[in-house]
Amino acid sequence: xxxxxxxxxxxxxxxxxxxxxxxxxxxxxxxxxxxxxxxxxxxxxxxxxxxxxxxxxxxxxxxxxxxxxxxxxxxxxxx
Numbered sequence: 001x002x003x004x005x006x007x008x009x010x011x012x013x014x015x016x017x018x019x020x021x022x023x024x025x026x027x028x029x030x031x032x033x034x035x036x037x038x039x040x041x042x043x044x045x046x047x048x049x050x051x052x053x054x055x056x057x058x059x060x061x062x063x064x065x066x067x068x069x070x071x072x073x074x075x076x077x078x079x
Contacts, residue, residue, distance in 0.1 A: 014046045043074045
């Protein structure tokens with residue numbers, strides 16, 4: 001997060017307002033999802049694991065999606 005110049009407030013907003021674009025219900029130890037969020041013109045992907053028993057979210061990673069690997073809206077991987 002620090003290497004990518006993403007601060008805690010950006011992450012809070014991404015978790016709160018991000019759009020779920022993929023779900024990984026079989027991830028372990030907790031199910032997770034991929035969120036899409038933009039800070040201005042900068043798209044970000046955020047992977048969050050969710051422990052529903054304690055209502056706790058764990059940030060797995062946050063990164064800028066590579067435009068060569070994602071469609072223009074950054075919601076689907078290119079084939």
